[in-house]
Amino acid sequence: MSTAVLVGSTGQVGASILTYLLAHPSFTAIYAYARRDLPNFAASTKLNPITSSDTSQWASIFPREMHPKIMFSGLGTTRAAAGSVEAQRKVDYDLNMELATAAKDAGVETYVLISTTGASATSRFAYPKMKGELEDSVKALKFKHTVILRPGFIAGDRTSRESGVAEVALRWVAKGLGSVSPALKNPWAQDGELIARAAVAAGVKCLEGKQEEGVWEIGQSGVVSLGAELEKK
Template sequence: MTSAVLAGSTGRVGSHILTTLLALPSISAVFAYTRRDLAHLTSHKLTPLQSLSPTDWPSLFPTSPPPQLFLSGLGTSKAAAGSFENQYKIDHDLNLALATAAKHAGADTYVLISAVGASATSRFAYNRMKGELEEAVKALGFEHTVIVRPGLIVGQRESAGAAEVVLRSVANGLGKVWNGLKDPWAQDSVVIARAAVAAGLACVEGKREAGVWVVGMGEIVRLGRVEWRE
């Protein structure tokens, strides 16, 4: 049985990670960071790590005994944060602080929802931010570091811009015709979530060698839909 901690439990991907974890018999306990009430989820497995101030979150990481698996779907948009600087504080700084807390607590496996094109040397600020986070968490030296890199995330997003809304609509339309037209560039949020959980459990259960595992778009589809079994 595996215990897990999740950051970003109310987001597009994170909310699906949470419901997926709670539904799996192999998961014994789930600790979920949140600023919102999770009363709509009734499960004896669920322990909310709730604080209105995310700066308190690292100090709330469970330590006795330490969960084996930590997953992060934590992130925001520039529009929601108010500026790129504020977005960086959440997407990079808070994520890194939580990963550091997980490492210090003794978690073995860390799973990060990143983004396609993430690179610390990218000319684009968003991709560079994601790449800098990837490099920082890899340097922490988890036994297993899983970096999930989806393309366009298809799912609800209140703060999405007009261009993203159009692209999501196109992706949804193509997916109804044939998933092969969508999968190479856009993935459903629930499929990404299931892939993240599947990859994390494969590491915890000793099915992957130690090190860094970058899960790209094709592997997301394979793990999260083609091979997914609850």
Template sequence: MATAVLAGSTGLVGSNILSQLLAHPSFTKVYAYTRRELPDNPQDAPKLHPLLSTDSATWPAQFPHAAKPSVLFSGLGTTRAQTGGFDAQRKIDFVLNLSLARAAKDAGVQTYVLVSSSGASASSYFGYNRMKGELEDSVKALGFTHTVILRPGLIVGERGETRAAEAVLRGVAKGLGRVSAGLTEWWAQDAGVIARAAVEAGVRCGQGEREKGVWVMGMAEIVELGRERK
């Protein structure tokens, strides 16, 4: 039985990871960073421990060292539109993510699971992909026993905010998905699928089913690992 920490618990993928963690028998406690109150669900109360602060700069200092968590999941991310520019976005997507990863490493966390992005590369011409690649390289360098990096494509799901360009692509993905999942899974993945893959990867690492080191998961492997089993 394990204790998990989650960053990005109210985002599209992060909220799905939170649901997966709360329902998974391998986890007895889930510490979830959040800027706002999480939905009230009495059934989850014994397991869920919100780390609530509107000032995300305080989050690394709030890391629950005393709980001795074994895994940190991060679905933390934002957009230029939400923050007002790329520099502000970088403070969340790169600086805060890396600060939380360092806090986890200092607390003895063995497994770090990061939801990154396809195309992530520190040498990319595109600022977003370069930032994601720099984050990947930085967390690899921390030397967790297990570092899991998921690289999904377009993330399909209902977002709280409107992103016009993505909304069009999501509409296309949903339409094609109704015909056949195979028409979309190679370029767009459902947030629930990504979340299940992230949690399953964390469990496998924690149970010693994966070799130590870095596990980079592309879109096909995300779909395979995150597909609901009947």
């Protein structure tokens, strides 16, 4: 039984991670960061919100006194929502690293990061480059277990403010193909709930000693299989 920390708990993937963590018997308490009040639809006594609109203070209020063993990060924003690449980086890279460093200092052993397919610090494109730099920086912290999930296009509902025109179109394509057969969608796009299940399943494997120590990078096929594995339980 473990205590977990979650950041990005109101996002498309993070909200689903929170749901699965609250329902999973391996976790006794979930400390979830948010800038606004978190819904607790299941009225779970496990949920411990860390609510502050000042994200610059989040690292300083990390719940180290609760000795969490695992942290999940679904934290991220879109350029459309942030307004610029520079503003997006302050969330996707800077804030993520502040919290990952706080987690390492607090003794967290397993860190689970939602990244993206194609992430590379050498990419010519801003978003995968930023995600690759984040991956490299998190790896350098040397958690006992560093789990990096690289899903493809994240399908599902998202507000128009968070999405560009092309992204909205891709969501409709993914939804249509998924309604015909998941096999037509899963190789390139995964629903947020599926990604969340994969993240929780991977984290639990690490906590239970079923995954060797070090860095575990999970691509799209792994996300699909791990997500299906947790769904069956």
